[in-house]
Amino acid sequence: MKAICIHEFGGPEVLRYEDVADPQFRKDQVLVRVKACAMNHLDIWVRKGLPGVKLPHILGSDIAGEIAEVGEYVTGFKVGQRVLLAPMHFCNRCAKCSAGLQNQCREFTVLGNLVDGGNCELIATPAVNVIPIPDSLDFNQAASVPLVFLTAWHMLVGRAGVCPGQTVLVLGANSGVGIAGIQIAKFFNCRVITTAGDDRKIAKARELGADHIINHYKQKISEEVRNITNKEGVDIVLEHVGPATWEESVKSLKPAGTLVTCGATTGPQVGIDLRFVYSRQLSLLGSYMGTMGELHEVLKHVFNGTLKPVVDKTFPLAETRQAHEYMEKSQMFGKIVLNP
Numbered sequence: 001m002k003a004i005c006i007h008e009f010g011g012p013e014v015l016r017y018e019d020v021a022d023p024q025f026r027k028d029q030v031l032v033r034v035k036a037c038a039m040n041h042l043d044i045w046v047r048k049g050l051p052g053v054k055l056p057h058i059l060g061s062d063i064a065g066e067i068a069e070v071g072e073y074v075t076g077f078k079v080g081q082r083v084l085l086a087p088m089h090f091c092n093r094c095a096k097c098s099a100g101l102q103n104q105c106r107e108f109t110v111l112g113n114l115v116d117g118g119n120c121e122l123i124a125t126p127a128v129n130v131i132p133i134p135d136s137l138d139f140n141q142a143a144s145v146p147l148v149f150l151t152a153w154h155m156l157v158g159r160a161g162v163c164p165g166q167t168v169l170v171l172g173a174n175s176g177v178g179i180a181g182i183q184i185a186k187f188f189n190c191r192v193i194t195t196a197g198d199d200r201k202i203a204k205a206r207e208l209g210a211d212h213i214i215n216h217y218k219q220k221i222s223e224e225v226r227n228i229t230n231k232e233g234v235d236i237v238l239e240h241v242g243p244a245t246w247e248e249s250v251k252s253l254k255p256a257g258t259l260v261t262c263g264a265t266t267g268p269q270v271g272i273d274l275r276f277v278y279s280r281q282l283s284l285l286g287s288y289m290g291t292m293g294e295l296h297e298v299l300k301h302v303f304n305g306t307l308k309p310v311v312d313k314t315f316p317l318a319e320t321r322q323a324h325e326y327m328e329k330s331q332m333f334g335k336i337v338l339n340p
């Protein structure tokens with residue numbers, strides 16, 4: 001099959017479109033023909049080099065496609081069925097997995113991180129990862145859903161315990177997690193404040209339902225949050241940006257507010273003023289992907305049309321290098337999707 005493989009870490013030039021062996025397909029697995037694979041910032045981190053990634057490696061976490069073959073021991077699926085894949089790998093037998101806490105499994109990793117992903121034509125996967133999709137979603141839309149909607153759902157619902165009527169600050173309206181976070185917070189009848197860098201992104205954030213949009217290039221986030229909330233601050237900040245916004249995010253919280261973070265797009269190191277954390281009784285929470293139960297829960301709301309994926313641009317798989325260059329310019333609003 002054709003695949004995008006990396007044989008070394010580095011810039012977009014290390015992405016090679018080449019012939020690789022078809023995946024080993026076990027009797028307890030499903031073989032899926034990849035029709036669309038959406039990009040995430042993780043693709044860029046892995047390409048640049050993350051600990052534990054074995055080379056050569058195939059990137060890509062968010063996969064939608066058609067079932068090409070069903071293993072002898074698998075029931076409930078048929079060839080040709082349209083599906084998406086849960087974007088994660090877990091052992092499915094440890095105490096955590098058995099308790100439905102797959103993202104705490106010792107073997108847990110994201111597809112395309114420590115295991116080969118979907119920037120290719122065929123992928124063999126355990127049946128537990130295979131989820132049928134409705135006809136209302138095309139493959140590009142379906143591939144745009146799993147990682148970011150699961151991540152945002154786990155952050156807001158699983159970790160921060162969002163309640164109706166709260167005020168939520170969602171950083172980066174144009175990012176995948178931002179797009180999902182705005183919609184999920186509105187789904188819980190929250191007031192949503194978000195940030196965007198230009199008029200086009202501001203208009204799109206408003207279309208998604210954001211109540212207030214801060215232009216983070218022209219306005220100071222925490223000052224605007226104070227104005228919008230009558231000096232109160234927000235209940236929850238959904239962070240994934242890192243050092244570029246961290247201080248503003250912490251300052252935007254109301255007393256006993258919760259900051260939940262799932263990423264570090266602008267770098268891994270931030271400062272914390274402990275006096276601020278204890279005197280204001282802040283909660284700083286980490287969040288990583290989510291559970292299979294949460295994935296099924298959030299997909300229910302995507303499949304019935306309440307939560308909507310946003311596709312920015314598609315590229316043929318052979319042009320993955322251009323897709324990476326495009327992503328690194330951060331001009332997108334929504335997902336970048338590769339088509340094998």
Ligand SMILES: [Zn+2]
Nearest residue numbers: 091094097105
């Ligand atoms: Zn496990």
